[in-house]
Amino acid sequence: MTERQLQLFGSRRQRGIAVDYSPSEFEFQCSVADLLRQWAKPTWQWTAIPLGEERPAEYRNGKRVSFAGERLKRQGVQRGWPDLVLIAPKGHPRAGVAHFLELKGRRGRLSEEQDAFRLWCLLNDVPHSVARDVDEVIAKLGEWGVWRGAVRRS
Numbered sequence: 001m002t003e004r005q006l007q008l009f010g011s012r013r014q015r016g017i018a019v020d021y022s023p024s025e026f027e028f029q030c031s032v033a034d035l036l037r038q039w040a041k042p043t044w045q046w047t048a049i050p051l052g053e054e055r056p057a058e059y060r061n062g063k064r065v066s067f068a069g070e071r072l073k074r075q076g077v078q079r080g081w082p083d084l085v086l087i088a089p090k091g092h093p094r095a096g097v098a099h100f101l102e103l104k105g106r107r108g109r110l111s112e113e114q115d116a117f118r119l120w121c122l123l124n125d126v127p128h129s130v131a132r133d134v135d136e137v138i139a140k141l142g143e144w145g146v147w148r149g150a151v152r153r154s
Contacts, residue, residue, distance in 0.1 A: 033103060
């Protein structure tokens with residue numbers, strides 16, 4: 001065997017190929033939800049909007065069909081909505097206003113629909129932010145006044 005062939009048996013790291021150790025978007029969102037459960041002021045209301053979940057599907061006439069996805073679409077679910085919505089409480093300068101948070105992994109990109117929603121929020125003075133790591137989330141939610149103290153990552 002040649003040196004090159006022996007390389008095939010090494011791991012990606014041993015072969016000098018960069019390995020991405022960043023958390024998945026699911027793990028990232030779970031971390032943010034844990035932070036909100038622990039540190040958000042109880043007067044704020046928040047929830048996840050799990051529209052990007054993988055749904056069972058089958059192929060009909062060469063086209064992927066998700067019956068759960070079709071049901072959601074029929075019920076009025078729109079593409080591009082962010083991962084989390086937080087609503088400011090009475091007494092907050094933006095009381096009753098929804099604040100939207102889109103979570104993306106390090107390499108994640110906004111879809112056309114997500115970017116259009118972000119732009120709509122910007123044009124209509126609706127708080128919206130895209131965060132790529134927990135530190136960005138902590139900073140943005142601190143700016144919005146969500147936290148009840150100094151947030152520490154565990």
